[in-house]
Every structure is written in structure tokens, then in C-alpha cells.
Amino acid sequence: MSGGEMGGTGANVAGSSTLDIPANRGGAPASHRPLGILAALPQELGDLIEAMRAESGVRTITHGQRDYHLGTVHGSPCVVTLARVGKVAAAATVSALIHAFDVDAVVFTGVAGGVGNDVRVGDIVVADALLQHDLDASPLFPRFEVPLLGMSRFAADAALADRLAAACERFVAEEGAASAARFGTREPRVHRGLIVSGDQFVASAAGVNALRDALPDALAVEMEGAAIAQVCHEYGVPCGVVRTISDTADDHAPESFVSFLTEIAGAYSNAILTRFLDARKAQG
Numbered sequence: 178m179s180g181g182e183m184g185g186t187g188a189n190v191a192g193s194s195t196l197d198i199p200a201n202r203g204g205a206p207a208s209h210r211p212l213g214i215l216a217a218l219p220q221e222l223g224d225l226i227e228a229m230r231a232e233s234g235v236r237t238i239t240h241g242q243r244d245y246h247l248g249t250v251h252g253s254p255c256v257v258t259l260a261r262v263g264k265v266a267a268a269a270t271v272s273a274l275i276h277a278f279d280v281d282a283v284v285f286t287g288v289a290g291g292v293g294n295d296v297r298v299g300d301i302v303v304a305d306a307l308l309q310h311d312l313d314a315s316p317l318f319p320r321f322e323v324p325l326l327g328m329s330r331f332a333a334d335a336a337l338a339d340r341l342a343a344a345c346e347r348f349v350a351e352e353g354a355a356s357a358a359r360f361g362t363r364e365p366r367v368h369r370g371l372i373v374s375g376d377q378f379v380a381s382a383a384g385v386n387a388l389r390d391a392l393p394d395a396l397a398v399e400m401e402g403a404a405i406a407q408v409c410h411e412y413g414v415p416c417g418v419v420r421t422i423s424d425t426a427d428d429h430a431p432e433s434f435v436s437f438l439t440e441i442a443g444a445y446s447n448a449i450l451t452r453f454l455d456a457r458k459a460q461g
């Protein structure tokens with residue numbers, strides 16, 4: 178099947194004879210459009226694709242070297258994919274979610290380094306705003322500002338952030354103590370505020386202190402969220418970002434990140450996304 182037969186998208190479909198991808202439906206009602214859910218790495222998605230397979234079956238479309246999994250999960254039509262790591266990868270992936278898959282909103286889930294004073298491993302941060310901490314076109318433009326857009330902070334969608342935070346609070350109330358005992362963390366706390374993103378894994382006291390000095394209200398650092406938020410802003414698509422803290426971006430960050438990612442991240446994602454999607458279904 179050629180790209181032309183699929184509307185020129187270059188997408189390949191596995192497990193289906195229906196080869197059109199749901200792009201450009203001319204503004205279908207929001208209720209009929211899927212939610213885009215993405216993470217950087219497979220461990221950060223938990224069992225989401227398996228849950229989709231069990232509930233509705235999965236149609237997988239390969240587009241721009243990424244697999245997009247279409248189906249229903251916890252009652253919501255969704256497109257689930259992996260962005261991979263970094264701002265360019267994230268921007269390209271969310272752009273495809275918007276243009277090729279017509280998502281009505283985007284949720285990014287994954288891990289981050291804790292930056293805020295009281296943000297510890299095992300806590301959860303829901304973004305109210307996101308900023309690219311490595312963007313610096315000064316002196317032509319203020320540090321952090323996206324040139325010609327005149328913005329440095331991109332707001333997460335307030336309703337999505339509220340719903341993600343509510344899902345996190347329910348998880349903590351229902352399973353926080355058990356989770357802390359199981360994983361050897363303190364009982365998780367849910368924080369809301371600024372998440373900063375850059376194309377660097379921050380792994381030194383000097384690096385994290387430089388972030389604290391430059392951006393005193395930053396709660397967490399990761400490598401994708403602000404790119405997603407910028408693209409969503411430019412296309413008017415609501416976006417939410419939830420991050421579990423895998424490390425504190427200091428000299429211990431590499432080991433802490435790897436063990437959290439392989440042993441814990443999936444359980445948090447499952448717990449948060451299940452509650453978020455169940456509430457979304459209940460809200461209709």
C-alpha cells in the first residue's frame with residue numbers, strides 16, 4: 178500500500194484492512210475525537226497499550242518512524258504513542274498526533290528530576306506551566322523566550338491539569354502508603370506548578386542548582402514537556418503533563434533514574450492514568 182493511497186501520510190498500518198488514518202476530519206465533534214496519550218519511553222506508559230488491547234483491540238499505524246496505537250482504553254478513544262527522548266522528538270510526535278490523528282487533547286506522562294526544594298523521589302508533579310530552560314537567544318530576546326512568539330511559559334490546560342491532579346490525589350489517598358512501603362519512598366506528595374524542559378539529562382549538584390537559581394519556581398526538570406506544550410499552544414490543543422519524580426537531578430540521578438524507570442514508573446503511570454481515564458468516562 179503506497180503513501181498516496183493513505184492520503185499521502187506515509188503511514189503503515191498493522192493488523193487492519195482499513196488503511197485510512199483519521200486525519201483531517203474537518204473538525205469532527207470533540208466527543209468523537211480521540212485523546213492523545215504519550216510518554217518518552219515504554220516503561221513510562223505502564224500497561225496502557227495492553228489495557229487497550231484487552232478492551233477494544235489495537236490498530237497500530239506507523240507514521241514518521243513511530244507506532245501510534247488506536248483503540249479504546251478505560252472507555253475513552255485514545256491514540257497512544259512513544260515520543261522518544263528530547264524536545265525535537267516530542268514536538269514531531271505531538272504534531273503528528275494533532276495533524277494525522279486529530280486528537281482533541283494531549284496528555285504526557287513520565288518521569289522527571291525533582292528541582293523544587295520539597296520535591297522528592299516518588300512525588301508527582303502536575304504541570305500548570307512549562308518552559309524550555311535551555312532556550313537562550315539573548316541578547317536578541319530575553320532568556321527562555323521563544324523568539325517571535327514572545328512567550329517563555331506555556332500554560333497547561335487548566336481543566337486537564339485539575340483532572341490529572343485529582344487522579345494523582347486519589348492514587349495517593351488509596352494507595353500512597355502501600356506504594357511507599359513497596360518502593361521504599363516516602364508517601365507520595367502531589368505538587369503543581371512549573372516544569373522545565375531541555376535537551377539535557379541534569380545530573381549534577383551544579384546543574385540542578387543553576388536551574389534553581391535561574392528559575393526559582395521550577396518544580397521538576399525533564400526533556401519533552403515544554404516542547405509539547407508549545408506545539409499544543411500554537412495549534413490550540415489542550416495539553417496536560419504529569420511527571421513522577423525519579424531522581425533529584427543531582428550526582429545520584431543516573432542510578433536513581435534507571436532503577437525508578439525500570440521498577441516503579443510503570444506502576445505510577447498505571448495508577449494515575451486509570452483514575453484519570455475512569456473519571457473522564459464518568460464525566461461523559
Ligand code: ADE
Pocket residue numbers: 288289290377378379380398399400423424425426427430434
Ligand atoms: N528525566 C528524569 N530525570 C531527569 C533529569 N535529571 N534530567 C532531565 N530529564 C529527566
